[in-house]
Amino acid sequence: MKKIYAPWRKEYITDTVHKPKDNRPKTEANCVFCQQLKDNVDEKYFIIKRYNHAFVIMNRYPYNGGHLMILPIEHKGELDACTVDERAEMMELINTCITILKQELKPQGFNVGINTGRAGGGGIPSHLHIHVLPRWDSDTNFMPLLCETKPISIELKTTYLQLKKAFDKYS
Numbered sequence: 001m002k003k004i005y006a007p008w009r010k011e012y013i014t015d016t017v018h019k020p021k022d023n024r025p026k027t028e029a030n031c032v033f034c035q036q037l038k039d040n041v042d043e044k045y046f047i048i049k050r051y052n053h054a055f056v057i058m059n060r061y062p063y064n065g066g067h068l069m070i071l072p073i074e075h076k077g078e079l080d081a082c083t084v085d086e087r088a089e090m091m092e093l094i095n096t097c098i099t100i101l102k103q104e105l106k107p108q109g110f111n112v113g114i115n116t117g118r119a120g121g122g123g124i125p126s127h128l129h130i131h132v133l134p135r136w137d138s139d140t141n142f143m144p145l146l147c148e149t150k151p152i153s154i155e156l157k158t159t160y161l162q163l164k165k166a167f168d169k170y171s
């Protein structure tokens with residue numbers, strides 16, 4: 001397997017290796033997303049914008065540059081646990097994310113998806129998140145995406161500031 005320089009993955013790999021696996025069911029009290037919302041230092045956690053019922057955050061361990069996630073503000077794990085207003089706002093935010101990513105990063109396509117439940121491959125199963133993943137023709141395609149060995153050519157912080165500015169302007 002090829003080695004790829006991705007400094008922001010270091011923290012993730014270190015955490016995974018050295019911390020004992022936390023098998024407790026994720027509740028609001030031990031949910032990383034709820035904690036980040038409460039902390040109120042959005043730039044530190046790459047939270048791009050908060051809306052009435054949902055928020056947009058950059059994936060800190062992205063498959064690709066500009067990999068965004070949309071989450072309900074309330075700690076809810078499934079779409080059917082969300083209210084109509086929450087679902088409607090998240091759907092609208094998928095569109096906002098795509099519009100802004102098109103404008104700012106000029107991708108040639110998108111993958112949009114939800115993994116729910118541990119068996120569905122959700123990394124943090126109990127707080128629903130919708131992935132909006134920009135794709136470029138030059139992407140090396142699906143297999144490297146699964147293996148998480150893709151080179152990421154866009155620096156995370158720079159992209160965060162660029163997208164935040166665009167989101168603030170957009171709405």
Ligand SMILES: [Zn+2]
Binds near residue numbers: 028075076126
């Ligand atoms: Zn949560």
